[in-house]
Amino acid sequence: MKIIKYTWLLSLFTMFALTNCSEDYLVRPPEDALTDADFYKTNEEVMAAIAPLYSRMWFDYNDKASYSIGDMRSGVIFDPWNDREFVEFNASGNNQSLIAAWNAFFTVVQQANLAIRNVNAYATDAVTDDIKKYAIAEARFMRACAYRNLVLAWGAVPIIEDNIAIMNSTDIRRNTPSSIWRFLTTEMRAIIDDLPEEPYATGRITKYSAEGMLARFYLSRAGVEADGGVRNQTYLDSAKYYAQHVIEYSGKSLLDDYRSLFLYPYDNNNESLFELQWVFSTTWGASNSVPAYLAYSSDIANGDGWGGNKSATWWLLNKYEGINPIGTTGDSIRGATIDTRLYNTFMLPGAHYPEITQDYTMEDGTQGQRECIYPNNTADLSFVCTKKYICGKNVDIAEGASSQHYPNNIYMLRLAEMYLIYAEAVLGNSNQSSDATALEYVNTIRRRAGLNNLSDNEGDRSYYTVEDLFNERTLEFAMESMLMYDLSNIFYYDKERALNILNNQDRGLFAVYPDAFPNPNSWTFVKTSWDSNRSINVTESNFYLPIPVADLSSMPSLSLDPVDYYAGE
Template identity: 25%
Template sequence: MKFIKYTLSIGLIGLLTSCQSYLDVKPLESISDTQTIYDKTSSETAIRGVYSALASANYYGTNFQSIGYLSGDNIQWTGSQSQVQEFINKKVNADNSTIASVWTAIYVTINRANNVIAKVPTVTDPALTTDLKNQILGEAYFIRALAYFDLARTWGGVPLITKPTASPTENRGIARSTQAETYAQVLADLTTAEPLLPATTNRYRATRKTVWSLRSRYHLYQKEWDKAEEYATKLISDNASYQLVKPYSAFFANDARGTAESVFEIFYSANETNTHRNQWQPQTNGGTRQWAPNDALVALLNDPKVGGGRSTLVAKDNQNRWYGNLYYRTPAADPTYVIRIAELYLIRAEAEANQNKLTAAIADLNAIRSRAGIDVTTAQTKDQILLGIENERRLEFALEPHRWFDVVRTGRATAVFNVTDNNRLLLPLPAGELLIDKALVQNTGY
């Protein structure tokens, strides 16, 4: 079953019976397929199943995030598994188990969202009010948008599946869409989600504000600078809800969660833990330290003129070895930070710089530097400002999954990572998927 396309063996029963308790939902068991989503309770359980898939170890729990930073230049692999080293070397093979597990996990998430989108509108339970029905649908559209966004930036064009799947073979034979078409699906889902969702602040579930934040990131990737600026401003101007908390560590240290820094984070608990923690923490803290900050990152973070307060992201173990300390809790109930307000400041700064609004770009860049406790930037020209933003993003999100995607989208992979084969800027489709579906075509160069 390892390579069944998109793990379509995960049907609606799985959608409802595997929901995680961290969302305070008791799963519904032994429900026939015709009744899986039929009333208010099952509708609410189903959307929690979508969040559960998003939070899984192979998606935002660990593996998808690891692609974003292992492929960059901040992290070293301390183990012996060659498939992990492939990301460090920027030479990932199609039989890599991590890409297979991530591909599967994202399509599981999409399938669960598709079930909600297809079935919740047909529910006639009076207890499921129009507002609540719209909210559930909006959340499903938002999560599907995020899933396709992650697929597009990782693999390029992918098969677009927008209907629920009930059997393993149902979607075989569907060719890949282009990357542009995949991104278009993202925008379509965000556009649909926005009016369905409440304009409230919720750091754990999608609202209209969460949609705005992902739209800002989406428009940044599309180089639609005015739109990226517009949507970032919607969040930044909401100072009552979102702020750069001080000091830098305040959004994660001392068991903090759901601070004003957070736009969207994933909640874990002692019963449903975040597997990410064990990869970072050393053995003395009950982890494996399989990946760790490399010497270059440690030097940058510990330079008070460059890293400032961000030095709290790293610490030393009893063997004098550096380790990453963003995920540290015992038990491992650390949140996953999907979108922080700091990202919106840096998105807006980049968008402003690319529109030659240099004074505004410097102000947003300095907001990040000030929170980190370092001096204002000396950058003055557009190119200097853009490089300053790139450098701040490297440290601001040092242990979050941005670095690889940032450098690829700006066209600087050759200069920064020495990647001379542009085919390597997209990952290969998992080999197992190609074996079972001849309609799929591998990315060029693999």
């Protein structure tokens, strides 16, 4: 069972308490830091010291902030009554999910910095050089991943490599995005050879995890270093190189069926390059809490299931092939799709999920259980709620589950992204490409989702476009907290396009009517006539999240213009 298999993950949870926020949050050493010099005596102890960077340190981001920032801000999902600050791009520096994400990312940074310091200072001669290098490389990898999310969500942020050294600082400055991306690509390149080709233990990163992240980082840096909207070709070429290297040499492969990616137990499968590692445990922070907030009802959950009002947007549903406009008013769409990503990301009325047990009321009025059939709501508003990462009741999960405590992992990087990064790097600054390898990679992602190759009236297309890539990334990674970070990458080199994507989305209410229930063949979607709150207004001034008020109050220098981290070299 997983709870035994991942003893490396649980070994330190009892030593780590919840990290408390304080006014000097950015600079203070975390109260839950492991600094006992006697702990780093063996290879196993050193590797155990890094383990919480795979889970607990990310918990407050993973909990609710991940989908709020990545999916709700970007227009993948909306909620008509809750989390409106993320839906409408007016989150303040006092927003609790915003604060949770900021603090979680800097917790990862702090713990990574301390781990590096402690391994260097306290590891005994019994710890091998390879393990020292591996442990430090893991810490640097996690720190870089946290900074990647920070710079994409907040823009300029301060780079901190040693919290002890700056503990008494009162004048920390933010660093420019350009210098942050230079730091991130330099870091990730530096650790590749210190990581093994095979994981130290199931779920731990390898050199190919780092190469995959480096491909992602170079694609971002190409936009940051754009000149007049033209992305930097050197960094596009680097993104292409590393993506291809992972595809060809990692030994990873796409799972045959998109459904398998999220059919529990899917953890650490052969498509995965990096996951947050969760286990079922009564220890707060050891388990995955996301299903609690996204499952549509307690009928398929474990005393939680609070996601009944969180729905795919009208904008997103229009992207699935086979669901098309009807009439002339633009208020209705109808159809079905063979794209299995819809069925496995969101639930439509009448859809069956045999892996999930559902409570329901039988004809005689008594309560029974059956395989999940997503219910039909005949009112003038409905919600297409989340399926991805929903793994069901305790009875469905061999390792167990309880309210806000689930054992399934969260993807942070998987091989499918390498296919699409390669294709985007090849496309570069053009609107379309006929590169055969890149086109095949795009079509491979589509075929895995049950779709045909890209085509036109004359058959299979010999090219793919910017819009093709954007649509594939949007649908492939919906509800994986990805799209807002993708839009931030676009914003670097084409602000107008990024803002137009957001401002032209329909995020309003609608109703869903299946043609039959419970086994429909198609659905009709109709905009709710009385809902006029359908669009948002995003500008350059509110595109990035604001820094938490508490940190700005205690460190006013964060409001000053950012500086180049490498200035003076």
